[in-house]
Amino acid sequence: MKHFRKLLAAALGAIVLLPILSGCSAEDKRIIRIGHNQATDHPTNIALLAFEEFIESKLGHKYDVEVYPSELLGSQTDMVQLTQTGAIDFCVASNSILETFSRNYTIFNLPYLFSSSEAYHAAMDDPEVADPIFESTKQAGFEAVTWIDAGTRNFYTVDTPINSPADLKGLKIRVQQSPTNVTMMNLLGGSATPMGFGEVYTALQSKVIDGAENNELALTSNGHGDVCKFYSYDMHQMIPDILIGNCSFLDGLSEEERVIFEEGFKLVNTVEREEWGEAVEAAKDRAVNQQGVTFLYPDVQPFQDICTPMHQNLIDSNPDLAPIYERIQELNAEYASAEQ
């Protein structure tokens, strides 16, 4: 029986891997594989399906786009590496993860970097801010082709309401695998526990961790609200997701094809942003009414005061990032009032 299972696993592996390695379907279309870690009802998946439809409507004779949700192709870190080598063509990675591939990405992981979501969106849309960062991994074999809104990250816990940084003391809080997030968590007094997104639900349920931090959709789409009953709006980060593509694939497109792909990348961004607001509202409604989650609105200032020195530390150790940081401050001033 054990032997049979092994054979079955090997056979299944071969079926999945063969077309991945050859990149061709039976009709000899070039298959484009895109991986991400969200569920099928998540705005990211909806936006990537719109991309699939768009590319196939324009170039369907040549390309067959396949979207793999829910970590089917591995964790985000695995998928970035697969995109780097060209085993797959695109994946969505949190900006946090990308910090370990290029230091430039660190800037978007800083806590309390943006003064409002309008300032955040304006910065991400500004080529002066985004281009030097998006292009910084070309030598590593991949580049960013667009950004995807992932809202605001906040703390949520199984049973401890977080009303001030002092409430985090002694709690094990899952963070994304990035040095910036570990530093932030430790500064705020909690014990940073880095792990991949797919492991968080079980870790919460088995009490390996006391809480995590994410946008509201993690409560519903990932079921974390079934276990965590307090969600606290300390608003510590607005971290975008990034759609990255393999450079050899992108460079191999003809000029006309590249124009169509660029249009497709913009579509991913706009469709996802259109879906995002409603998805957050629906998640909050479900979290309160079906999962029994309590939303808390603490004074943000004490959290912010503890984290702000991280900004200067980053600029001191990476002076190249100073002009980008300055530009973000201009946008912060311009859009500061939008949410006040």
Ligand code: GCU
């Ligand atoms: C959000 C984000 C994902 C990320 C996840 C995490 O859901 O959109 O890209 O993987 O947070 O906390 O790991």
